[in-house]
Structures are given as structure tokens and as C-alpha cells.
Amino acid sequence: MNPFTYSRPGDIDEAISLFSAGSRYIAGGTNLLDLMKENVTRPAGLIDITRLPLHDIEETAEGGLRIGALVSNSDLAWDPRIEQRYPLLAKAILAGASPQLRNMATTGGNLLQRTRCYYFYDTGTPCNKREPGTGCSARDGLNRIHAILGHSPECIAVHPSDMCVAMAALEAMVIVQGAGGERRIPFADFHRLPGDTPELDNNLEDGELITALELPAQSFADHSAYLKVRDRASYAFALVSVAAALEMKDGTIHAARIALGGVAHKPWRKPAAEALLTDQPATPESFEKAADVLLEGASGFNDNAFKIELARRSIVRALSEAAAGDAQ
Amino acid sequence: MSTNNPGTGTRAEAHTVALELNGERRELEVQPWTTLLDLLREQLGLTGTKKGCDHGQCGACTVLLNGRRINSCLTLAVMQDGASIVTVEGLANGGELHPMQAAFVEHDAYQCGYCTPGQICSAIGMIGEGRAQSKEDVREQMSGNLCRCGAYPNILAAIDDAAEQTREALGKESNP
Numbered sequence: 001m002n003p004f005t006y007s008r009p010g011d012i013d014e015a016i017s018l019f020s021a022g023s024r025y026i027a028g029g030t031n032l033l034d035l036m037k038e039n040v041t042r043p044a045g046l047i048d049i050t051r052l053p054l055h056d057i058e059e060t061a062e063g064g065l066r067i068g069a070l071v072s073n074s075d076l077a078w079d080p081r082i083e084q085r086y087p088l089l090a091k092a093i094l095a096g097a098s099p100q101l102r103n104m105a106t107t108g109g110n111l112l113q114r115t116r117c118y119y120f121y122d123t124g125t126p127c128n129k130r131e132p133g134t135g136c137s138a139r140d141g142l143n144r145i146h147a148i149l150g151h152s153p154e155c156i157a158v159h160p161s162d163m164c165v166a167m168a169a170l171e172a173m174v175i176v177q178g179a180g181g182e183r184r185i186p187f188a189d190f191h192r193l194p195g196d197t198p199e200l201d202n203n204l205e206d207g208e209l210i211t212a213l214e215l216p217a218q219s220f221a222d223h224s225a226y227l228k229v230r231d232r233a234s235y236a237f238a239l240v241s242v243a244a245a246l247e248m249k250d251g252t253i254h255a256a257r258i259a260l261g262g263v264a265h266k267p268w269r270k271p272a273a274e275a276l277l278t279d280q281p282a283t284p285e286s287f288e289k290a291a292d293v294l295l296e297g298a299s300g301f302n303d304n305a306f307k308i309e310l311a312r313r314s315i316v317r318a319l320s321e322a323a324a325g326d327a328q
Numbered sequence: 329m330s331t332n333n334p335g336t337g338t339r340a341e342a343h344t345v346a347l348e349l350n351g352e353r354r355e356l357e358v359q360p361w362t363t364l365l366d367l368l369r370e371q372l373g374l375t376g377t378k379k380g381c382d383h384g385q386c387g388a389c390t391v392l393l394n395g396r397r398i399n400s401c402l403t404l405a406v407m408q409d410g411a412s413i414v415t416v417e418g419l420a421n422g423g424e425l426h427p428m429q430a431a432f433v434e435h436d437a438y439q440c441g442y443c444t445p446g447q448i449c450s451a452i453g454m455i456g457e458g459r460a461q462s463k464e465d466v467r468e469q470m471s472g473n474l475c476r477c478g479a480y481p482n483i484l485a486a487i488d489d490a491a492e493q494t495r496e497a498l499g500k501e502s503n504p
Contacts, residue, residue, distance in 0.1 A: 006343060006360035007407055030402045033363070034383050046360065048407050064473075078459070099454065100474025101384055103396045104403065217336035 001036045005045040011052065012211065016179055018047050019207035020127040025049050027070055028116065030097075030114040039123050054211055055107075057081065063217030065243035066175075066277045069108030073163065074099070076107055085266035086215060088245055092166035098235050106211035111164060111174065114201060115157035115265075118235055122256045129198040133244045143284065144238065144303040147240040147324030148263040148311065149295070155186055156200030156301065159191060159235050159266050166226060168259040169243035172215050178208035179271035185229055192303060198265075224323035227314050228261075233238035238262035240311045244283070248325075253277045253286070258294060258319070270294050282323035284316060345409040349374075350418025358405040366390045367405040370414060376416040376445045380474075387473035390453070391415050392448035395464045399472075418447035419473030420451070427454050429496060431490035432483075451487045455494045457485025463488065 009015040015025065022044035026032055035041040052248040054068035059081055065081060070227040076082055076095035092100065119125045119137035126134035138146055138156050146156040174185040190201050204210075223246040224230050241261035247254040256277035273293040282288045291312045298308045342357045349372075358367055365382070367372040368391070380388030382401045389401040392414040419426035424477050425433070438444045450473045460466045466487055467480075475483060 002359040004360055008407075008409075026404075026407070028406070029404065030384055030399070033402050033404065036361075037382065046404075048404075050407060074457075098384075098387065100387060100397050100399045100450065100472045101402075102389055103393075103399050103453075128387075186447070234468055269422055 001033075001193055002039070002042050004043050004046065004166070005173035007045065008048040008051060010178060012054075013211065015047055015049050016177065016207060018045075018123075020045070022204070023047055023207075025209060028072070028109045030101050030105045031109070033116065035121075035231075038121050040121060043320055046155075048208065053278075060214060064215045066106050066217075067215070068211045068297060069106060069212055071107045073097070073102035073105045073107070073110065077102070084126065085221050086166075086170065087221060088226055089163070089166040089170060089215070090244055091226040092162045092228075093242075094244060095226060095238075102235055104199060107213055111167075111202070111210060112204075113159075113161060116160045117146065117157040122156060128158055129194070132197070132199045139301060142303060143301040145262070146301060146304050147264050148298045149260075149268050149301050150198065150266070151299075152194045152198065154196050155194035155265070156313070157194065157198065158264060160262075161267075162226070162228060162238065162241060162261060165243045165259045165261035165267045167213065167247050169172070169224075169257040170215055170219070171212045171257070172174055173315045174210060175214060176204060176208045177211050178205055180205075182211075183208070183235070184214075185190055187267075187268060193211060194265045201265075218247075218255075220247065220322075221323050223248050223322045225318045227318040227321065229310060231313055233303040235271035235303045240307055240314050242311075243313045244315070244322040246319070246322045247276075248282060248323065253282055253323075256290070258290065258315060259307045260294065262313060263298075263307060268294070272297075277319075282319075284320065287316040287319040290319065292316055330377075343406045343409075345406055347408060347410075348412040350414055350456040352473050357407075359405065360406050363401055363406045364391070364393075364403050364405045364408055364413070365400040368400065374415055374417050377449075378442055378445055379448075380442065386443070386446075387450055388443050390450045390473065392449055392453055393433055395453075395456055397450050404465035414449070419448065426452070428486070428488040431486040435482045435486040435489060436479075437482040437486040438475075438479050443473060443475045447475065448484055451483075451490070451495075452494055452498070454487075455491055 024043040026046045054070040056068045058066045073093050077090045083090050119127045122131050125137040147158050172187045174190045176183050225244045227240045228241040238261050243259045246258040256274045274296050275289045277290050347354050368377050377389035380386035384399040384402040391400045454469050460469050
């Protein structure tokens with residue numbers, strides 16, 4: 001790692017005031033330190049936020065939960081309120097990384113983890129995300145794990161998180177604080193598509209700090225499923241993942257949420273696909289129609305075109321599991 | 329607690345951290361970029377904890393931080409000021425091996441041995457978490473520790489064998 005300075009603020013305002021160009025906040029560090037070892041990220045200074053008072057999970061007035069940004073992935077997945085009320089979120093978190101990493105990684109940091117595109121990590125190759133304007137090595141290179149939706153000529157990387165796929169389906173709110181005060185960002189607007197600025201993964205302003213995520217009261221506890229398809233049974237990133245959540249009565253769907261992971265630069269949702277399921281019977285035919293809408297415009301590259309059919313089948317299976325109610 | 333001001337110059341300075349390391353209180357000078365793993369191995373000569381991939385992918389560097397298993401390669405020593413750390417060197421009670429260590433010997437749960445300290449620390453951490461109810465659970469929850477020799481069946485047998493004694497040992501620690 002390159003030399004850097006280190007500071008450890010005791011409160012949020014101090015942390016934000018310490019931020020300057022070249023600074024990075026650090027909490028779990030599981031991705032940031034890896035990127036620093038690979039010379040992909042070279043911060044001039046690290047601001048250690050682990051002592052800030054953001055470790056609690058609290059009830060909100062609206063009947064949801066407010067999750068402090070520093071709650072570890074393990075603590076979140078194993079919190080009885082999450083297990084009982086938001087099993088979709090617990091399952092998605094436990095599908096990701098390893099127990100050691102989940103003990104270290106934080107809720108806020110999970111949102112900010114970067115793509116695992118091989119070329120983003122390989123400083124010997126061009127990469128528009130790492131060095132804007134140098135080109136995309138993945139388009140004509142090894143692209144088995146890459147995007148089939150929302151990609152651009154400049155970047156075909158995917159966001160690697162499992163947790164974020166569930167957060168997208170649950171419509172969490174991201175609470176951030178910066179020099180200008182607090183902002184609330186709907187989850188769908190937090191991450192972004194690459195377009196011609198793939199160096200930007202999300203819509204945070206410089207120096208803004210994620211302080212919490214808020215889950216709404218609607219938890220889809222009775223009918224949700226997280227399906228992760230990958231090259232080995234554990235401890236691997238998703239080729240495709242699906243968070244499916246339904247509100248049902250007597251076999252009819254009253255509300256549906258579907259989010260895909262491993263297929264785009266952000267968790268992929270399409271309101272039209274969800275609307276198509278509303279007031280419909282929970283049948284494979286309905287689910288196939290929703291999958292078609294969700295995957296409209298999908299296109300693959302040399303190694304990853306298989307993901308389109310894989311995603312279609314995974315969507316149908318996850319929705320079937322959610323409808324059956326035996327949470328997977 | 330050390331909170332050196334980074335704004336006073338471009339040259340980073342060493343920081344003082346206080347750790348409880350294998351039951352002993354230590355005050356140490358560390359550079360900001362020293363990982364916990366490098367502190368243990370390079371600065372303190374505690375080479376039981378292994379550097380496998382150095383990227384959090386293999387689990388060979390697993391230690392117990394405040395009782396929880398973590399990858400010591402992916403955290404900075406300076407961030408662990410005030411923490412309690414147990415490495416494989418701190419598991420035995422005098423000349424008596426920890427039940428998990430003894431079970432690894434008994435079941436020949438290794439070949440080259442390089443992943444073993446991480447496997448043992450991870451297994452103890454897993455039992456402390458109390459989430460593994462079946463052999464299938466153990467397989468899933470030990471997936472962060474790779475064994476290139478493929479000693480997995482014996483590793484699982486050792487963990488199964490030592491689980492109850494390890495639970496008892498952990499219970500005594502938390503209720504002194």
C-alpha cells in the first residue's frame with residue numbers, strides 16, 4: 001500500500017470536516033484495503049469512522065427499522081427483527097462473502113463496494129472505471145461475469161452486492177450526511193448506470209457519509225425469496241441473483257417487487273414488470289411475462305450471453321418460491 | 329487513543345495502539361498502512377497466523393477479534409486500538425492444547441498445515457456464533473477457509489468432535 005495519513009474522529013461532524021480531496025472514509029475495509037493493496041485506489045488519507053455512533057438498529061415511527069451504517073453484515077443478518085420481519089434481507093446478506101468478511105463488513109460499506117471486474121483490478125489493462133478515457137478491456141475480453149442490462153460502450157461492469165439487491169426490492173432509504181446537511185436517497189437512485197462516466201458508481205457527493213439505511217414497514221415477510229446462482233455453492237459472487245417479494249391473498253398477487261443482482265451496474269428493477277404481476281394469479285405464466293419485461297433490451301457479450309436465459313429462469317423460480325411462501 | 333492529525337503534513341506518522349494480544353496487554357507503534365496480519369507476523373514474530381492470498385479470499389489469516397473471526401489481512405492494525413485479539417498462539421492453556429487444536433491433531437485435519445491456524449480460529453469463532461446446527465451448516469459456515477490439500481472431510485470431523493468442548497470453553501471465558 002502507498003503511504004497515507006490516518007485519523008479517527010469521534011463524531012460525525014468531525015468526520016465530515018476532516019474530509020478533503022483524496023480522503024476516503026474507512027469502516028470494515030474489506031474492499032477498500034484490497035483495492036489499496038492492488039494500487040487501484042490510492043487515498044492520501046483514511047478517516048476511520050468505526051468509532052462513530054452508527055452501530056444501532058432502531059424502530060422507526062413508520063413501523064420500519066433504521067439500520068446504522070456501521071452495523072456489521074453478520075449483526076444485521078442475525079438480528080431477530082431482520083430475521084423475522086425482513087427474511088429477504090437476512091438471506092441475501094448470508095448469501096454473500098464469508099463469515100469472516102461479514103463480521104467485518106458494514107451496512108454502509110456494502111453499498112460502496114466496487115465491481116469485481118477483472119480489468120478494474122488489473123492496473124496493467126485499460127479500464128474506464130479505474131482510469132476514465134483509457135477504454136474498456138472487458139467488452140472484447142473475458143466477460144463471463146459482466147452486465148447484460150444497462151451497460152454502456154464505456155463500461156460493462158456489474159455491482160457485486162447481494163445485500164443491495166434485497167435493499168432495492170425492499171425500497172430502503174439511504175440516509176447520508178455531508179457538509180451541506182442530511183439527504184435521504186431512495187435506494188433506486190443511490191447507484192447509477194455507467195453511461196459515459198463509469199468512474200462514478202453512485203450519486204454520493206464528495207465527502208458525504210452514509211449514516212443509516214431505513215427499511216419501510218412493508219417487509220414482504222410471508223412471501224419473499226432470494227435466489228443466487230453462482231459457479232460454486234458458497235463464497236462466490238452471483239452470476240445472477242434475484243430478490244423476489246410478493247404481497248398475496250388467496251393465490252392472487254397484490255404487490256410485487258423484483259430486483260436482479262449480477263446483471264447490471266446497479267440492482268436492476270423495472271416497475272412495469274412489477275405492475276404486470278399486480279392483481280394477477282401467482283402462476284408460472286404470470287412470472288414468465290414479468291421476466292420478459294424485466295429482461296427487455298438485455299444483451300450479452302462473448303462469454304455472458306447465457307446470463308439472459310439464466311436470469312429468465314431464475315426470476316420465474318424465485319417468484320415461484322416467494323409465492324409458495326416457504327422462504328428459500 | 330491516538331488521533332494524530334493528518335492535516336499537519338504529507339508525511340504519515342506512526343501511531344500508538346494498545347491491544348490485548350493473547351491475553352497480554354501490549355502498546356505498539358504502527359504505521360497507518362500496517363495490516364493486523366503484518367503487525368502479527370512481521371513486527372511481533374507471531375507467524376502462526378498465515379498469509380495466504382492477502383486479499384480475504386482464503387481465510388489463512390483468520391484471527392479472533394473481540395471474540396469474532398475476521399480476516400486479519402483486511403484490517404489495519406491502527407484501527408484495532410483497544411481491541412482484544414487471539415491468534416493460534418493464544419489458544420493453548422499452558423502446555424494443554426485447545427480442544428479444537430487437539431481434535432485437528434486427532435483427526436489428521438491437515439496435510440501441509442498452512443491453512444490450519446486459520447481453520448482452527450475460524451472453527452472456534454463459528455462455534456461462538458452459535459449458528460451451525462448441522463454438518464451442512466458447518467460446511468457452509470466454514471466456506472471462508474480454503475484448504476488446497478483438500479483435507480475438508482477431516483477438518484469437518486475435527487470440528488464436529490471438538491464442538492461441545494469448545495462451547496464449554498467459550499462459556500467459561502464469557503462467565504468468569
